[in-house]
Amino acid sequence: MTELKSWLLAENPDSRAQASLGRAYLGWRRFFCNPLAMIGFVIVTALLLMAIFAPYIAPEGITSGLTGAELKEHRFQPPSAEHWFGTDGQANDIFSRIVMGSRITLIIVGIVIFTAPILGFIIGTVSGYFGGWIDVVLMRITDVFLAFPKLVLALALAAALGRGLESAIFAIAITSWPAYARLARAETLTIRKTDYLAAARLQGAGHWRLISGHIMPLCLSSLIVRVTLDMAGIILTAAGLGFLGLGAQPPTPEWGAMIAEGRDYILSYWWLATFPGLAIFVVALGFNFLGDGLRDVLDPKSGGQH
Amino acid sequence: MTSMQTAENADIAIDIDNLSIHFGSGEDLVKAVDQVSFKIPAKQSFGLVGESGSGKSTILRALAGLNTHCGGQMLLAGEALQNERSKAFYKKVQMVFQDPYASLHPRHTIDKILAEPLAIHGLDNAERRISEVMEQVALPTKFRFRYPHQLSGGQRQRVAIARALILEPKILLLDEPTSALDVSIQAEILNLLNRLRDELSLTYLLVSHDLGVVSYMCEQIAVMQHGKLVELLEVDEHGESHAQHPYTVQLNLASKGYDREVIGQFIDHD
Numbered sequence: 001m002t003e004l005k006s007w008l009l010a011e012n013p014d015s016r017a018q019a020s021l022g023r024a025y026l027g028w029r030r031f032f033c034n035p036l037a038m039i040g041f042v043i044v045t046a047l048l049l050m051a052i053f054a055p056y057i058a059p060e061g062i063t064s065g066l067t068g069a070e071l072k073e074h075r076f077q078p079p080s081a082e083h084w085f086g087t088d089g090q091a092n093d094i095f096s097r098i099v100m101g102s103r104i105t106l107i108i109v110g111i112v113i114f115t116a117p118i119l120g121f122i123i124g125t126v127s128g129y130f131g132g133w134i135d136v137v138l139m140r141i142t143d144v145f146l147a148f149p150k151l152v153l154a155l156a157l158a159a160a161l162g163r164g165l166e167s168a169i170f171a172i173a174i175t176s177w178p179a180y181a182r183l184a185r186a187e188t189l190t191i192r193k194t195d196y197l198a199a200a201r202l203q204g205a206g207h208w209r210l211i212s213g214h215i216m217p218l219c220l221s222s223l224i225v226r227v228t229l230d231m232a233g234i235i236l237t238a239a240g241l242g243f244l245g246l247g248a249q250p251p252t253p254e255w256g257a258m259i260a261e262g263r264d265y266i267l268s269y270w271w272l273a274t275f276p277g278l279a280i281f282v283v284a285l286g287f288n289f290l291g292d293g294l295r296d297v298l299d300p301k302s303g304g305q306h
Numbered sequence: 307m308t309s310m311q312t313a314e315n316a317d318i319a320i321d322i323d324n325l326s327i328h329f330g331s332g333e334d335l336v337k338a339v340d341q342v343s344f345k346i347p348a349k350q351s352f353g354l355v356g357e358s359g360s361g362k363s364t365i366l367r368a369l370a371g372l373n374t375h376c377g378g379q380m381l382l383a384g385e386a387l388q389n390e391r392s393k394a395f396y397k398k399v400q401m402v403f404q405d406p407y408a409s410l411h412p413r414h415t416i417d418k419i420l421a422e423p424l425a426i427h428g429l430d431n432a433e434r435r436i437s438e439v440m441e442q443v444a445l446p447t448k449f450r451f452r453y454p455h456q457l458s459g460g461q462r463q464r465v466a467i468a469r470a471l472i473l474e475p476k477i478l479l480l481d482e483p484t485s486a487l488d489v490s491i492q493a494e495i496l497n498l499l500n501r502l503r504d505e506l507s508l509t510y511l512l513v514s515h516d517l518g519v520v521s522y523m524c525e526q527i528a529v530m531q532h533g534k535l536v537e538l539l540e541v542d543e544h545g546e547s548h549a550q551h552p553y554t555v556q557l558n559l560a561s562k563g564y565d566r567e568v569i570g571q572f573i574d575h576d
Contacts, residue, residue: 012451013452019417021450095350198409199469201372203396203423204471214411218412
């Protein structure tokens, strides 16, 4: 163990791999020492595990399938040993629904983070790097998209594409990329005049090599931090769309939609809306903590000897 | 006559002919470089001195293709340079920047910094070339996988010189290569540059505000002020330049360090 550690922290690494692993280790150590970041990390990891093993964790399915007298008997049960979070108006086990719902939350987050930030990142760096009319055109397009209110666009998409998770995800993705484009452009502008880019240009490096090999790695850390911090917002927007009935439709156990279902009974059966709300709260908090921790680790000036 | 001219041209590495570079337009027009001409013979070291804003670095950057020029011509071994530089140009001409803290990519290891020019130009034997060039600039192999922030200023400047040399260029443009370093390191880097010029028979165009540095390094010196060439000097074997122009004389005094009495006699040359 100590051998591995001294290998990782070697002042004079012997290979490319050792140099980058050593750097990663330093980052991890800094991250590990930040208690809030670790709380966030644990929450997000737990969410991931919960989503992967959802069918094994959830004691019952998404729906109870009960009807008639049985339904009447089992619905609106308060939290108990049998139903940890109680049951809803269809006698569905709320705990099971929340566990299964974590998959939907992750799908939303996953699709959004693999579309919007990447698109915004490319547009922003290209725009900042070239400047001139390319910058003007790309930034005006960004302004147009920035002017769309998320919920109104989601309403329009729901009308055009039909209600459902897809239109919610699409609406979130299409309204969130401009922020990343702006961020990436601002970062690019601060480094486009630097000597090391001029030096690379004098080596004969082409535009794409400069953007992907020199500019993007420097902008990436602030983008990752921003995306992690935005994750909470994305989850909240998705939940908000679900709450308004524009996102996932029942009986899909989307957390926002579950709160909407519980809204009618909130005074008599508090657990219907409370537990999905707590789930959203905890996960959003987790992503925020994780984002803060990553910001400390990925700060461009970090990565020194200690 | 024609054959003699070609022979003469072949020995001229860089020919700056009536070069003008302007920034802005209308009332904001700045004549950064105003009709400057000089020739640099191959394998010589040519110094360009002047105060900040005299246009010396602008000429260097124009030559490197980082600025566009407005008037006149720049010829490289007899061929006029276009605004778009080719890869072949960068194989022949390389530049070392002033500030080694700003000219190395903060996220690239020394190895990556040196390997990149080779990748761009598709040169083979990267391993051998990298260790060779590190040896040339006297950079210990143990630094190879370090990041720039783990090196001192002098070591960084060695990396920057190595990066410029790895393409085996014939001409090196040096933009105040020592002014960001402290005095003891300055001498080391200047000696290194002198040694490399001998070993690799390079042509230098050295820009500096320090007449002392330039007369130590160069055979010929051009003095610039407000974008104009004021005086062309030959440096004799004692490192003396025998300046005539009052501005050059003053620059010469200034390079000897700060002296209260001398500074008191300075006049503004406007």
